[in-house]
Amino acid sequence: MLRITILTFISFCSFCILIVSGHSIQAQPPALVEVDEVRIQPLAQSVPFTAQLVEKQSGVVASRMNGPVKKIYVEVGDRVKAGSLIAKLDDSLIKLEGKRLEASLNESQAQVDLSKAEGELRKQELRRLERLRNSVAFPKSNYEDAQQKIIISRKSIGVALARKEASAADLDLNKLRLEWTQVIAPFSGVITEIYTERGSWLSTGQNVVYIINDKDIEVSAAVPTDRIASLSPGMVAPLILEDGTRHKAIIRAILPKENAATRTRQVLLTPYIEKKFSPLATGQSVTIEIPIGQKEEAVTVHKDAVVRLGGRSFVYVALSGMAQLRPVTTGSAINNRFRVLGGLGAGELVVIRGNERLQPGQSIKISNEAQD
Numbered sequence: 001m002l003r004i005t006i007l008t009f010i011s012f013c014s015f016c017i018l019i020v021s022g023h024s025i026q027a028q029p030p031a032l033v034e035v036d037e038v039r040i041q042p043l044a045q046s047v048p049f050t051a052q053l054v055e056k057q058s059g060v061v062a063s064r065m066n067g068p069v070k071k072i073y074v075e076v077g078d079r080v081k082a083g084s085l086i087a088k089l090d091d092s093l094i095k096l097e098g099k100r101l102e103a104s105l106n107e108s109q110a111q112v113d114l115s116k117a118e119g120e121l122r123k124q125e126l127r128r129l130e131r132l133r134n135s136v137a138f139p140k141s142n143y144e145d146a147q148q149k150i151i152i153s154r155k156s157i158g159v160a161l162a163r164k165e166a167s168a169a170d171l172d173l174n175k176l177r178l179e180w181t182q183v184i185a186p187f188s189g190v191i192t193e194i195y196t197e198r199g200s201w202l203s204t205g206q207n208v209v210y211i212i213n214d215k216d217i218e219v220s221a222a223v224p225t226d227r228i229a230s231l232s233p234g235m236v237a238p239l240i241l242e243d244g245t246r247h248k249a250i251i252r253a254i255l256p257k258e259n260a261a262t263r264t265r266q267v268l269l270t271p272y273i274e275k276k277f278s279p280l281a282t283g284q285s286v287t288i289e290i291p292i293g294q295k296e297e298a299v300t301v302h303k304d305a306v307v308r309l310g311g312r313s314f315v316y317v318a319l320s321g322m323a324q325l326r327p328v329t330t331g332s333a334i335n336n337r338f339r340v341l342g343g344l345g346a347g348e349l350v351v352i353r354g355n356e357r358l359q360p361g362q363s364i365k366i367s368n369e370a371q372d
Contacts, residue, residue: 036349050286085183249270315355329343
């Protein structure tokens with residue numbers, strides 16, 4: 001008898017709690033929400049493929065000349081801009097050689113000036129003799145000698161100019177070699193490897209650092225050859241990161257070469273990922289959903305309508321001014337919508353804004369028209 005009395009009391013208390021809870025929800029002011037219509041639209045079936053994020057630009061930066069390393073200005077992990085100084089070779093001997101070549105160029109220029117001055121004097125002497133040509137005292141032998149000296153002077157000027165040009169070329173080459181003692185970043189990126197150290201001897205073409213441009217990343221997917229026919233550049237494919245967030249990628253290229261071992265071809269896609277999901281890393285695994293077959297009509301729901309509760313998917317359906325919590329089964333995603341496999345019908349309105357604070361059965365006020 002006592003047990004029955006206790007059970008009756010517990011049932012009565014539970015009933016009172018339900019009544020109070022119901023009154024509490026109904027007593028709340030209507031929640032302001034936005035809704036979207038569950039609709040039918042053409043969708044293509046898709047197959048998930050594991051892909052990788054790869055850099056579009058990377059490579060080794062090598063030394064352009066021989067010499068000992070004087071200083072390294074970067075460390076592994078440093079971010080550099082195009083044109084940044086990465087390392088420097090010892091340039092002391094090159095600078096000394098440059099001073100010698102500058103002196104040689106100045107000397108060559110002085111020789112050119114001297115040869116031109118001598119040539120001008122000889123021209124003046126020839127003109128003086130020409131004025132005496134009709135004179136009885138015309139020195140014919142002197143005149144012929146002056147003509148010969150003019151020819152020699154022109155040759156001397158030519159030789160001096162050639163030496164000057166050779167000295168200038170040597171000096172330009174020295175300046176180029178001096179420039180080559182600087183190892184410069186050819187593009188912006190991150191230093192991932194350093195192959196030398198201060199004091200080490202570098203030969204022409206020897207590796208100095210490795211740079212990856214992590215700001216220009218694309219997706220590389222190995223797609224079976226028999227699936228390639230349904231793909232084309234410009235096609236949009238859903239992209240799923242390791243954390244489960246969904247984004248989109250656009251097919252940039254389908255490489256014509258097949259991997260004979262795996263019977264696949266490489267498909268390159270440009271990812272479109274919001275900055276808040278960065279940083280991304282090259283080599284990171286992602287999933288690409290490749291569309292296959294013909295498009296078919298499917299019921300779809302806006303992705304913002306779906307909320308996760310206890311590991312299951314639910315939506316709030318706007319029905320008679322109230323928010324009705326309903327379980328839903330979703331499939332693949334196309335852009336910002338999920339394919340509906342069960343739980344919703346076309347034409348129903350679901351809450352897409354404000355659903356994070358709703359309670360089942362709560363009154364709602366719609367602040368928008370259903371989105372297109």
